[in-house]
Amino acid sequence: MALDKSLVSGSTTMLLLKLLCEKDMYGYEMIDTLKARSQNVFELKAGTLYPLLHALEQGGVLTVYEKEVSGKLRKYYHITRKGRRIFKEKRAEWDAFSKAVATILNREDRMAGKRLAAGD
């Protein structure tokens, strides 16, 4: 399912930080993991990912190091203490936001159901 870009962009940072809270990852691994976990809903472009990762690194949210894996030198991203704090804040914002959206949508659904039952 193709999603409206603006719907995804606001939460991309939070999703990346979530992945990095679990373990250090390289760019391709992040895109691949997001895609797999969202069952192909989140297909983040690398052209969007790297500027975002580099900006987060510049802001002290992430640090990078290089590691050789199977003869290939990869650039791994590591979340800092500041990054974990930001993730917690973003997560709380997201929970409040999604709860509010769900409450409104559920109320609309219930009212529509009542109207249907009443035969309006």
Added chain:
Amino acid sequence: MKETEYMKSLLAQIQCEKAKGMIEAEIRSHIADQKAAYMQQGMKEANAEQEAVRQMGDPVEAGVRLNRIHRPLMAWDLLLLPVFLSVLGLSAQYLLNCHYAEAFGGMMLSQAIVHTVMGIVVMLGVGFLDYTYIGRYAKGIYLGLFGAAALITVLWRFGGGRPDSIVTSIAMLYVPLFGCVLYGYRGKGMAGIVKSLLWLLPAVITLVLFPDTLFAPATLIIMLADWVMLSVAVGKNWFEVHHKWIIVAGLWIGLILIPFFLWGILAAIGGTGFQEYYLARFDKWIHFGALGSEYWGENLVPELLLQNQWIGPNRLLEAGQWTYTLPLGHDYVLAYVCLHYGILAALILSGFILLLLIRGLYISLRHKNRLGRMMGAGVATLLLIQFVFYFLCNIGILPSRIYFPFVTDAASGMIASSVLLGIFLSIYRYQNIIGGEKEFNRQAES
């Protein structure tokens, strides 16, 4: 679109040449991973490459966004603060020279201005230089400077001059280079620590054997800064050794024992004469104020601390009862500012100096590359210890005198300090351009 075309379009958006290599390597690695994944799913190589590149998105958009991040930066505050401090220090020295010509021995304002301008040019020059080049050739530069110090010592001695201040200034430059040496011995175990200690020998020789007289404060300051850096490197497990804290403790116990060792050497070289001289100095120091001697330190503490005012001149000075002849004014500018303008003025001047050094330390510690972090933190540690010594000398607690940039006029000292301050500029300038490092023991370091 092919991979080469994609990379060409993306890299064309990035202005900073130094950043291109790091970005290119990461993006190419990503495309290779994606391509391999498609080929594993059964795609042919050409199709896999095309699809992998398509998945990357718009190269121009990505390049423009990356270009915004990877630019050389100028730490304007770190450039303007030294300029401001130089103007402040020069003005203070000039005005004090008018009032205390005997102590200052007549000041050549034009010469001091030339030294200051020279310092700013050197600072900017080093600031534009990529500090990783210094790291790459650190050992060569270190030995080159050592050779220069040896040559200067020989030439000066032939000419009947004293090489002391120049060789001491050169020794200050060893500190960031020692940081690079430590960085080079990462993962080398105890052998790395021993080799690092051996690299201190040129510094010890420069400070102890080259000058006419052993200048204890400079030796102590430089050795302390080197020791702090070595301890941090061991503590951060750069050398990957067991019992790192026992080694750190051993290093500091060793440092405390060195003076006793030197004491023995002094006795062996110069008989009991040296010992008597230093014992007499120590005696004067602990009895400051009681002997009424000619030393600045002895006179200063009671008069300066008790008779100085927060704003305005010392009370004795105001009442026309100031009878002391204060020698070597240039090394006591802070004390003279305190004496003539009041404690507040001296504290403000000290505050600006500390602000500069703490800002330099902050920038260095935030740097992502450990080489830059160690070089910058080493420079900040050196200058902070130097300033503490300068301050203690100026309030008479330490019975000595020491150079400090901005408040003392000296050509070699100014150039050495400018190189050190330039390293802060370089670290800040390349913070978003210098790439990451090879894997290191992250858990052990944290």
